[in-house]
Amino acid sequence: MSKKINLKTLSRDELSGFMEERGLPNYRTDQLLNWIYARYATSLDEITEFSKDLRSRLAEISTIGNLVVVARQRSSDGTEKFLFSLEDGQTVESVLIPDKDRLTLCISSQVGCAMGCRFCLTGAAGLIRNLRAWEIVDQILSVNRLIAPEKISNIVLMGMGEPLANFDEVVEALKRIVLHIGISKRKITLSTAGLAPKILELPGKAPDVNLAVSLNATTDAVRDRIMPVNRKYPIKTLIEACRRFPLKPRRRITFEYVLIAGVNDSPEDARRLVRLLRGIRCKVNLIPFNPHEGSDLQRPSRFSVLAFQKILTDGNMTVLIRESKGQDILAACGQLRGGHTSRKEESGRSGAET
Numbered sequence: 204m205s206k207k208i209n210l211k212t213l214s215r216d217e218l219s220g221f222m223e224e225r226g227l228p229n230y231r232t233d234q235l236l237n238w239i240y241a242r243y244a245t246s247l248d249e250i251t252e253f254s255k256d257l258r259s260r261l262a263e264i265s266t267i268g269n270l271v272v273v274a275r276q277r278s279s280d281g282t283e284k285f286l287f288s289l290e291d292g293q294t295v296e297s298v299l300i301p302d303k304d305r306l307t308l309c310i311s312s313q314v315g316c317a318m319g320c321r322f323c324l325t326g327a328a329g330l331i332r333n334l335r336a337w338e339i340v341d342q343i344l345s346v347n348r349l350i351a352p353e354k355i356s357n358i359v360l361m362g363m364g365e366p367l368a369n370f371d372e373v374v375e376a377l378k379r380i381v382l383h384i385g386i387s388k389r390k391i392t393l394s395t396a397g398l399a400p401k402i403l404e405l406p407g408k409a410p411d412v413n414l415a416v417s418l419n420a421t422t423d424a425v426r427d428r429i430m431p432v433n434r435k436y437p438i439k440t441l442i443e444a445c446r447r448f449p450l451k452p453r454r455r456i457t458f459e460y461v462l463i464a465g466v467n468d469s470p471e472d473a474r475r476l477v478r479l480l481r482g483i484r485c486k487v488n489l490i491p492f493n494p495h496e497g498s499d500l501q502r503p504s505r506f507s508v509l510a511f512q513k514i515l516t517d518g519n520m521t522v523l524i525r526e527s528k529g530q531d532i533l534a535a536c537g538q539l540r541g542g543h544t545s546r547k548e549e550s551g552r553s554g555a556e557t
């Protein structure tokens with residue numbers, strides 16, 4: 204018996220082709236999509252709009268696959284973290300962040316991450332595997348199903364993984380999020396550690412969602428050290444790609460800058476940052492480093508964060524200090540690891556290295 208096909212793995216065209224090939228009514232394609240993406244059906248039985256006969260014919264050859272929520276934790280600030288298990292037993296996390304009239308879900312694009320940034324817990328386990336498009340999208344469907352009648356309004360690809368290192372699946376997921384779930388492109392942000400050529404491949408291939416770039420340093424010496432990807436695409440190459448990135452009117456690139464005490468938080472860094480970003484329509488998000496075990500990096504004092512910010516605002520830049528939420532449940536930026544242990548923990552070493 205051949206394996207049943209998970210309908211969520213199919214794009215709209217593939218689903219329509221599948222229906223046709225199997226002699227099923229092709230005009231049902233959009234209804235099926237609606238049940239999956241707008242009514243969050245997790246099994247064919249739920250699709251009561253279809254006759255019993257159609258449901259059982261579909262069930263012979265297909266299923267609706269789902270990520271399984273294995274843990275749901277709530278932070279004292281209202282942030283919630285969801286741990287999902289995938290069909291092969293791997294796990295990923297998503298974080299739901301309520302804020303005024305928005306409900307933002309921070310989703311993962313990979314199990315682990317190969318980029319190895321020194322300040323990030325996700326990077327500590329290395330890359331385990333890429334997520335498939337449907338696994339990226341299903342984080343949203345699962346959470347929407349759990350919080351109904353509320354609904355996620357904004358998406359950030361800032362969870363586990365480097366989205367542009369899983370380019371094709373992420374592009375397909377973005378298409379489905381816009382087309383089938385109906386979240387506007389303006390309410391979706393993709394964050395990258397700076398894979399310069401891939402940044403320039405996005406326009407034309409993916410819906411034009413917002414771009415965020417994790418810059419985190421102003422010299423190659425420091426960036427090489429804390430973000431190894433910089434050795435391949437140094438700051439000049441990355442900034443050049445950002446300058447060439449086509450921006451719609453009223454859109455801006457977000458530059459994320461994790462402030463780490465004594466590493467990248469000096470007034471000189473702030474002045475260099477102003478010079479680097481001059482002429483790019485952008486805003487800067489300063490994220491004071493979120494500590495986690497296994498890293499001896501330090502969060503700067505409130506005073507130096509504010510001093511850094513002031514130099515940027517004096518340089519006419521738009522700057523926000525982004526206090527990550529959910530720190531008490533390890534849901535803040537850089538604290539996700541999807542239940543995986545880091546290489547350091549596995550090898551039984553205690554304490555952090557510098």
Ligand code: SAH
Nearest residue numbers: 323361364365394395396417459493536537
């Ligand atoms: N891989 C992508 C998206 C996921 S990381 C990227 O790097 O952009 C999301 C954000 O969390 C990045 O801006 C990263 O710089 C930041 N981050 C990672 N570890 C952090 C930590 N320990 N404290 C604060 N921010 C962190």
Ligand code: SF4
Nearest residue numbers: 316318320323326396
């Ligand atoms: Fe990967 Fe982003 Fe973490 Fe770097 S900061 S290790 S790119 S998830």
